[in-house]
Amino acid sequence: MEPKSIFSVISPIMVGPSSSHTAGAVRLGLMAKNIYKEKFFKVKFVLYNSFATTGFGHGTDKGLLAGILGYMVDDPLIKNIFEIAENIDYSYEYVQDISRHPNSVDIIIDDKMTVCGDSVGAGEIRINCINGFTADIDGSYDTLLLMYKDKPGMISTVSDIIQKQKVNIASLHCDRSSKGGTASMYVALDIPVGEDVVEKVRQIKDVFFVTNIRKL
Amino acid sequence: MTILSFAELAEKCKAQNKAIYEIAQNEEACLSGDSIDVIRLRVLEDLLAMKQAVKNGLKSTEKAISGWCGDDCVKLPERFKKRAALFGKAFEKITTYALATAEENLRMGRIAACPTAGSCGIVPSVIIAVAEEENISEAEQINGLLTAGIVGLLVSNKVQLAGAVAGCQAECGVASAMAAAALTQMLGGDTNEIIQAAALAMKNILGLTCDPVCGLVEVPCIKRNAFLAVHAVTASELALCGVESKIPLDEVVDTLKITGQLMSPLLKETSQGGLAKTKTALALEEVLFKK
Numbered sequence: 338m339e340p341k342s343i344f345s346v347i348s349p350i351m352v353g354p355s356s357s358h359t360a361g362a363v364r365l366g367l368m369a370k371n372i373y374k375e376k377f378f379k380v381k382f383v384l385y386n387s388f389a390t391t392g393f394g395h396g397t398d399k400g401l402l403a404g405i406l407g408y409m410v411d412d413p414l415i416k417n418i419f420e421i422a423e424n425i426d427y428s429y430e431y432v433q434d435i436s437r438h439p440n441s442v443d444i445i446i447d448d449k450m451t452v453c454g455d456s457v458g459a460g461e462i463r464i465n466c467i468n469g470f471t472a473d474i475d476g477s478y479d480t481l482l483l484m485y486k487d488k489p490g491m492i493s494t495v496s497d498i499i500q501k502q503k504v505n506i507a508s509l510h511c512d513r514s515s516k517g518g519t520a521s522m523y524v525a526l527d528i529p530v531g532e533d534v535v536e537k538v539r540q541i542k543d544v545f546f547v548t549n550i551r552k553l
Numbered sequence: 554m555t556i557l558s559f560a561e562l563a564e565k566c567k568a569q570n571k572a573i574y575e576i577a578q579n580e581e582a583c584l585s586g587d588s589i590d591v592i593r594l595r596v597l598e599d600l601l602a603m604k605q606a607v608k609n610g611l612k613s614t615e616k617a618i619s620g621w622c623g624d625d626c627v628k629l630p631e632r633f634k635k636r637a638a639l640f641g642k643a644f645e646k647i648t649t650y651a652l653a654t655a656e657e658n659l660r661m662g663r664i665a666a667c668p669t670a671g672s673c674g675i676v677p678s679v680i681i682a683v684a685e686e687e688n689i690s691e692a693e694q695i696n697g698l699l700t701a702g703i704v705g706l707l708v709s710n711k712v713q714l715a716g717a718v719a720g721c722q723a724e725c726g727v728a729s730a731m732a733a734a735a736l737t738q739m740l741g742g743d744t745n746e747i748i749q750a751a752a753l754a755m756k757n758i759l760g761l762t763c764d765p766v767c768g769l770v771e772v773p774c775i776k777r778n779a780f781l782a783v784h785a786v787t788a789s790e791l792a793l794c795g796v797e798s799k800i801p802l803d804e805v806v807d808t809l810k811i812t813g814q815l816m817s818p819l820l821k822e823t824s825q826g827g828l829a830k831t832k833t834a835l836a837l838e839e840v841l842f843k844k
Contacts, residue, residue: 346705353658354770356666391768439717458715
C-alpha cells in the first residue's frame with residue numbers, strides 16, 4: 338500500500354457536516370465526472386448502507402450531485418445544489434447490502450457508465466469498479482483508463498507510448514471479463530499526460546474506450 | 554509515511570535527536586517531494602481555515618436541519634462574562650471554540666476536517682485557545698498541528714477513521730488523542746510525554762459509539778466536541794506530570810480497532826441504536842421526515 342499523507346488527517350478544508358458523508362460524497366462525484374468527462378443529462382445515485390440510512394442528514398445526496406457537477410469540497414454553494422441543478426435529471430435509490438462497504442455508492446451516468454466507489458473515512462475515497470471492471474483509484478494520481486479487447490502485447494504498447502513522453506508509471510492494474518474478452522487497464526502516472534497521448538492510445542487497434550482521469 | 558508504529562516513531566526521534574513534529578515534516582516532505590517550507594505552509598493554510606471557522610461559528614446562530622442545534626456556542630461567552638468558568642480562561646475558550654466549529658460544520662459551513670468533519674472542533678479549539686492564552690507563536694502552533702497529524706496518521710494506518718467503521722472512538726476519540734499530542738508539544742513536552750498524552754486520551758474513549766439522532770451530525774456530535782477537547786487537556790496535563798499509560802499507545806490503537814469490530818453495526822453511524830432510538834429521537838425523526 339502507498340504511504341499516506343499527514344494531510345489526510347488534518348484536512349481537507351471542506352463544507353460540513355461529515356468528511357465521509359459530505360466531502361467523501363463530493364469527491365466520489367468529482368471522480369465520476371473526471372471518468373465520464375462528457376456532458377451528461379441524467380444521473381442516478383444508488384446509495385448503500387450508512388450512505389443510505391444517514392446520508393440525508395449528512396448532505397450525501399447534495400454532495401454527490403455537487404461533485405458530479407464539478408463543485409469542490411469547500412464550495413459554500415453545495416448547500417444550495419438542488420436549486421442549482423434544476424436542469425439535470427437526477428435521482429436517488431437507497432439500498433441495504435452488507436456485502437458492500439458501509440459508505441458505498443453506484444453512480445450511473447446517462448445509463449451508459451456505472452462508477453462504484455466507497456467513502457473510506459476522513460474524506461478519502463476509492464473507486465473500485467467501473468462498468469463492471471474492478472478498479473482501485475483513490476484520486477491521488479492522474480490515471481489513464483482504457484478498455485479494450487484482451488490480447489497479448491497491450492500492456493507494452495500502452496506503456497511504450499507513455500514512456501516516450503518520459504512519464505513515470507506509478508502503478509498499473511489490469512482486469513478482464515474472460516480470455517480474449519473485454520479487458521480494462523488503469524495506469525497511474527506521476528505527472529499527467531496530454532490529450533495527444535490519449536489520442537495515440539485511442540488509435541491502438543482494439544482499444545474502444547480511453548479516458549484521462551485527473552487526480553482530485 | 555514509512556513509520557508504522559508509535560514505538561518506531563519514538564525510536565526514530567531518539568536516533569535522530571528530533572522532535573515528533575520534525576520527523577513528521579521530514580516524512581511528509583519525502584513523500585510529497587515538496588520542501589519543508591511548503592509543507593509548513595500547507596499546515597498553516599489548515600490552521601488559518603480552522604481559525605476562520607471559529608470566527609464564523611461565533612458570529613452565527615443559524616440553526617441546522619433539525620431546528621435543534623446551532624445556537625449554543627453564543628451562550629458560553631455570555632455566561633463567562635458574568636461569571637468566569639471554574640477552570641479558567643483556557644477552558645472557556647476551548648469549550649466555546651469547539652462548539653463554534655462544530656456548529657459551523659453542521660450548517661454546511663467551511664471547516665477543516667481533523668481528522669473528520671464530525672470531530673472538527675476538537676484539535677482546533679485546543680490549539681487556538683491555548684495559543685491565545687499562553688502567547689504561543691504561529692510556528693509552534695504549526696508544530697502542534699503536525700504532531701496531531703502524525704498521531705492521527707499512524708492510527709489511520711491501522712483503522713479507518715470513520716464512525717461507520719469503528720464508532721465515534723475513531724472520530725472524536727482519535728481527534729482527542731491528536732489534540733492531546735498537539736497540546737503536549739505546544740506546552741514543551743518531550744517525545745514520550747506526547748505519546749503518553751495520546752495514549753491516555755485514547756484509552757479513556759474506547760467503546761465510544763456513533764449513534765447520531767436522525768443520522769444528523771448534531772446530537773450528540775456537537776457537544777461531544779467540547780467534551781473531548783477538554784478530555785485532551787486532562788490527558789496532556791497528566792502526561793506532563795509524568796503519568797504514563799500502562800498499556801502502550803500501539804496496543805491501545807489495536808484495542809480501538811478490535812473494539813470497533815466488536816461493536817454492533819447498530820451503533821456505527823447507522824442510527825439504528827443508542828441515542829438515535831430513544832423516544833425523543835424517534836419523535837424528532839417523525840417531524841423531520843414529514844417536512
